[in-house]
Amino acid sequence: MATTVSEIDGSGKNVNKLGLKKSDYKGSPTTLCQGCGHNSISSQIMAALFELSIKPEKIVKLSGIGCSSKSPTYFLNRSHGFNSLHGRMPSIATGSALANRSIKLIGVSGDGDTASIGIGQFIHLVRRNVPMVYIVENNGVYGLTKGQFSATADKGQVLRKIGVNPFMPVDVCMEALIANCGFVARSFAGDPKQLKQLLKAALSFQGTAVLDIISPCVTFNNRGESTKSYAWGKAHEYPLHDVTWVPMRDEIEIEYQPGEVTEVDMHDGSTLLFKKLEQEYDPTDRMEALKMLEETCCGGVLVTGLIFISEEQPPLPEIEEMVDTPLVHLTEKELRPSRDSLEQVMEAYR
């Protein structure tokens, strides 16, 4: 890879382009269980932002309720955050994103939070293309309430106390895709390398970027036969491609054979490189994405990678033709129409 985002500053410490240290991206100590997948994801979020040299103050962290939704406490202490209501992060995100176009939203949710109680708000958020990174830390259970099945639990899955799940899982990626999402990815907390690249790509995306990350719950759903366990994920991960995010076109330095790598240009000037692995997969083809998800759903593999990308649909603030200045920065002068205008309005009611 071309970019070495972290450099050595005068003091001999690792800093990024902003001169910020890794510790500037830290959160409070985690109170999640040791080994919880959610913690790995937090690490990659911190790493990606550090490497991208995004100022923590420009980030806003949002979440619903759950172990996953607690995790924004554990990264980016210098970012504002909002641990909202169970299943309702999408609406909070929509409001915040529109109120302030200049902030970058990272939402963290769980499978219960998004696919059970929150599926409605999720779908409508995606439809509106609210600019944000939407992470689902998917462990197939309700962690925080001690291990009930969520809507992403596999059919036939067994949990000790609860028994067998008789229902088909909700596929978060499929839901996102048919809600017209322009960035749909699946990853695995046990594959930090890919995860970080996908996070960077998601942060470059102008609309809603959905990341469905299998994130094992070591306390309630980590037995080997569960498709949401570390062991199963490690054994069955099937990456669609080797994905690399490159900040600028001209920084691409990877050597490759013609046909081996596909490039997708992003709206913000960055580029995504997809290196072919076992099979051909075109992440810009919706139909192919649909087919792949349908074929591999309930199959024996954990398909990961960027499933679909398209920046065709403008992000919500553009759709709404809003001023470039963040609404929250507008002053009374801009927000309160003149005295004369009021007189004029009233004329129609005389």
Place this chain on the structure above:
Amino acid sequence: MATTVSEIDGSGKNVNKLGLKKSDYKGSPTTLCQGCGHNSISSQIMAALFELSIKPEKIVKLSGIGCSSKSPTYFLNRSHGFNSLHGRMPSIATGSALANRSIKLIGVSGDGDTASIGIGQFIHLVRRNVPMVYIVENNGVYGLTKGQFSATADKGQVLRKIGVNPFMPVDVCMEALIANCGFVARSFAGDPKQLKQLLKAALSFQGTAVLDIISPCVTFNNRGESTKSYAWGKAHEYPLHDVTWVPMRDEIEIEYQPGEVTEVDMHDGSTLLFKKLEQEYDPTDRMEALKMLEETCCGGVLVTGLIFISEEQPPLPEIEEMVDTPLVHLTEKELRPSRDSLEQVMEAYR
């Protein structure tokens, strides 16, 4: 067709096998607008049930809130009905269906009711395979609140007062399909013949049968360019097949060339005949269904017919291993465990 379900009784009046007249299936006079698509659908519901000789007392009518959701008042006065809350008919249905296995549920909802506020409950109802016929009277607008866009409005659609809709529509059939629905159909209020066949098929289905019926709102969304208008529907309807529901296998009397008609046997002994029209379409192939929906979404046609059928997934009462007797018919003897059992239970707490 083989079955002539209505006969002439002694009095010279049209009666069905139960000896019931068409008027026994009537509702109160409609208060919907003249020409509203919802009224046509009500007519076909009455016709289908009359012809199927289903006793009105065995039917329960459920709905949410909206013009569409009012329509159960306008058919089957002899059936119990419940006009519930906006977007929440699915949960009412789930409770009722489980409480009384012996009743047949017909739910009528609108596109706002199902795809906007209600999409979450809808998806989860379908996942659970609650036995019922779920009709979406889809007009792309909120009729009852006077013509705002619903979530099924086409992107780019214009409504006089409201302006242009910038969002992609929610495709009710696609949502049902990926929620693992075993009966997904689309029809058109302007095609009563097909609609009635599909209704009969839906009534024979053992799980959740979803019917997305384009049902023009003549007051707010019937201008020719709208894909939810009569004119557009009539001009652009593209039936996947000619579908016929036949009560019993041995009553099939239609003459056909080999290969021209496909048959699907239903769990209740009835059969569906699909006569090929322009193109080959296999309604038992999920992938084909997905592909077709993806290809024709936002295309220039109104694809109608039975999009997907499979009775693989058992209905919810079976999944839950419930007694055959409707729960509401169980008596105190069956519902209150014995005095001894209580003593035994308490032992563990001594």
Place this chain on the structure above:
Amino acid sequence: MAESKASVREKTDTKKDKETIVNDFSMVVATVNGSGSQTSNLAIIRSLFRMGIPVSGKNLFPSNIQGLPTWFTIRVSSEGHTARRENNEILVAMNPTTFSEDLRDLGSEGVCFYDDRFKITEERPDVTFYPMPVRELVKEINPPTDLRDYIANMAYVGIVAEMLGIDMDEIRGALETHFMGKQSAVDLNMRTIQAASSSAEENLIKQDSYYLERSDQTHDLLLIDGNTASALGAIYGGVSFAAWYPITPASSLADALEQYLPQLRMDEETGKATYVVIQAEDELAAIGMAVGAGWAGARAMTSTSGPGISLMAEFAGLAFFAEIPIVVSDVQRMGPSTGLPTRTSQGDILFVRFLGHGDTNQVMLLPGSIAECFEFGWQAFDLAERLQTPIFVLSDLDLGMNLWMSEKFAYPSQSFDRGKILAAEDLDRIGKFSRYQDVDGDGITYRTLPGTDHPLAAYFTRGTGHDENAIYSEKPDDWEMNIERIWRKLETAREMLPRPVIQHTKDAHIGLIGYGSTDPAIQEALDRLNTKNISADYLRIRAVPFVHEIETFIREHDVVYVIEMNTDGQMYKLLQLEVPDQAEKLHSLTHNNGLPLSAHWVVEAVLDREGG
């Protein structure tokens, strides 16, 4: 066109006995909804208003789109009373299905204009009947088929105008306003109206006593509905974010936002919007978006009615507890449950006051006039940001959707109050920041906005228990301290909220308390009671929690009637709780059948209690 009035005048002379009644009656137009009668009724009421005559208009419509009965009532009152009257003196009968009933309900000695195809089945010898040749008139105009019903309705405008004396020029003016200058529409309508008026002139002989005369009582007033006023108030309050979900009777508030924002709030250079309005997928999302935007620093609002309020409960509690400024307009309709979507009530007072599980106390504003809809519309944002709490503005269907006269709206008298916000510079200066620390002792703490470019700015908002630094805490002391501070803030709030409006009469020993849309009825009742030698003072509540004046008022009177439109006596209950030692003095008078309050009802209810 002063002749037409004059000609009516002349005809009167042929009538004997009956006294002339000028500018004082209530007229009901009975039509079928979806038939376009709204334009006709607006033409009538607006032209009266333009003639300087005090009017008010109430639309009693079904929860339906087309084909069911609708009644539009226009009250004309030289004394300026605008409340609902229980009887109407004039009936314009355009709906065959309700004709008998409408006629039966007509006040004695009333006047009945009716489509001449209707058969009169009620014995009403006291009534003056004016048959209207609607069919012929429509034939004469010969409009396109889909406009027939509409034109039929225009016909009665002309006939009523002729017989009561409405100035044709004012009708034209009203139509011009209505059609925003679209001349062809105005012409078609005027043609019908004129034809109808001529027909009446030729064929009808004035036999009733009701007359309209130009006056000067509406000078500098507006004729407008409350929802539009609320929306304009919000716009002049700088609303930058609104999310809503369609629901009667609140939709027209959002409609008015969508109508006026593009005119009033486009960036001049770029032509882009300095606001955003989102039609959400439901009310949970609508308030969630507003909370997100309010948290981020926008002036954020949502508007809804009963069922939407129920769905907003969880977010209302979050916003209260996490202290996020938002404005929620509740245009009340009749509940419980879906209830009567097109009928008015004041039934959400208790529910909103405690909206949200756990201990939640919401702040409510209660506009009692159109001008207050505007005023509270902008003040609500100042209060929300100052207090960092949701502000619920409760009006109702009657105030929100009906037509009222109003003083002209006063341009906001004070600049934005954004409350306690710390910018990066402030943080530099202070060198520390605790989101929930009561620095000033008023219970209101400082906040920073997301995106503030300062390493100290960030904090983590949560609906869970927290310490002064917004960090999760289960410590009993942290919980208590935080809750006590919030309750201290609620005390601070009291004196910031709009004070009650109090009217004193000499020697009154009884007091009336009301709020919201019942004001006109109570005002009128006060006058009437006075004529019966019952003098009462009157206090109109404009906000909850209560300011001290309310307690004082109660203490000052021997008996206090709390008048409201709900079943439970909800404000009465809140008042009982406010002054327990005076609770016995308080009496609840509740009216709750979906119709707006009338002075008559108030008078009877008070007389009943006073043994009058």
Place this chain on the structure above:
Amino acid sequence: MAESKASVREKTDTKKDKETIVNDFSMVVATVNGSGSQTSNLAIIRSLFRMGIPVSGKNLFPSNIQGLPTWFTIRVSSEGHTARRENNEILVAMNPTTFSEDLRDLGSEGVCFYDDRFKITEERPDVTFYPMPVRELVKEINPPTDLRDYIANMAYVGIVAEMLGIDMDEIRGALETHFMGKQSAVDLNMRTIQAASSSAEENLIKQDSYYLERSDQTHDLLLIDGNTASALGAIYGGVSFAAWYPITPASSLADALEQYLPQLRMDEETGKATYVVIQAEDELAAIGMAVGAGWAGARAMTSTSGPGISLMAEFAGLAFFAEIPIVVSDVQRMGPSTGLPTRTSQGDILFVRFLGHGDTNQVMLLPGSIAECFEFGWQAFDLAERLQTPIFVLSDLDLGMNLWMSEKFAYPSQSFDRGKILAAEDLDRIGKFSRYQDVDGDGITYRTLPGTDHPLAAYFTRGTGHDENAIYSEKPDDWEMNIERIWRKLETAREMLPRPVIQHTKDAHIGLIGYGSTDPAIQEALDRLNTKNISADYLRIRAVPFVHEIETFIREHDVVYVIEMNTDGQMYKLLQLEVPDQAEKLHSLTHNNGLPLSAHWVVEAVLDREGG
């Protein structure tokens, strides 16, 4: 194993000065959550209970899965008191992070068992310290790595047992119950406990005054939590439909349903279920399903806590207005908003009472003991069906999740009351049916169930305004008549609801009013007040709306303290509204920091007011 106790006894003799305290102390075990200490604590408390000693156990746990501090408190009281004590005499310190704090909080002259690896940093010369060689013991047992923490916790069971005198046989018995006879698990645990006990016998010298002695006070009692009792109550009430969504502290109620229903409610012939329990996708769906099932005729319920109640508001209003029987269990936790999910409160009283926009009055049952959790568990269905309205059963985290002694549950004393249901035969006989006609004058009308095989049976349920035949109506009279009838029904309800429990003392001029889980604290406070020569009567409310006895009680006393665990004094407010002319007598004493009420707090609060 009576020797072990005897041996402790002997050692005591070596100690002088201190008085012997038998069966009377409060012990707190400080551990880390997720470490498996629950089994240890249960083993201790259950073995005490089996020794015939009155106990109660409270788990103070964080909203977290693993790694944060947890405290389990066991109160032993020869007098049978079970409320929270503010001080603990005995500390078992197993959590290094909270050790200092825990030690600081230990009552004077207390006893501290601690992991011998901890350093004592607090100066507590008054405390008796018993170091526990936890590491060595674990080493000795040598369990698999993932059981190390667990075994460490078993170690303290043995040491505490030895030093205080817990019977080893009873510990074994308790473990056998816990592991449902799984001998290998019992053995592993007993091995650890015995090793620990021997180690203590060898190395520790009894220096404190606290002793446990076999008693006979728990004969015929149960040791159980309220949620299990509620679930069992529902099962014996014939619940056939339950829908729920996970939420602390209500989840264990549904867990208990899922645990016991398969045992108790399988059809014998087919082995199929005579019930169904659905984990819904959220609380809106959970209550919606219950409403659907209740409407269809099932005995339907849902259980939840605060945030769920907020989400249920709209359906609660529908069920109230459409008159559909359902039971809603609200196991209250600390709010507003997400609040403190693992802390107790009684903060939903006002919100639930008025749950739903418009005028809504919900019926509430308030169990104050475990036995009442069971009793109201089945009665709620009878009441819901009799009254055709939602019945809200409000307990709280303390009652629901903690361990209490209880009398044995009385098998339901009466047969199912299915209320007024008309079957096909009835319709044949009567020949007509109006869903909302008040045939009997009690406000309660007749219903038919969907599927009833009779042409007259059907009606159309709706949340909109309706006439007696359930037909949509906007008529003012229909609305009023229906609402008045429903309010009449609420009057009928009063006298059907559980009456308050009243305790009279001679010559008491003050009265205490409480409800729910605060009962033990108030009972204990009454005793203590008595010793201070303050005698008070006590009334415990068990249902809202109130029965007349409550008014009488208030009238009979000069001053009445309403004691509750919320900020607003919510029941106090409801009582003020009930007897406005007595409102001044009422005084609110509220405690609301997440911890259960203590007798000490009550005594202080009353003394403070009484100037005692």
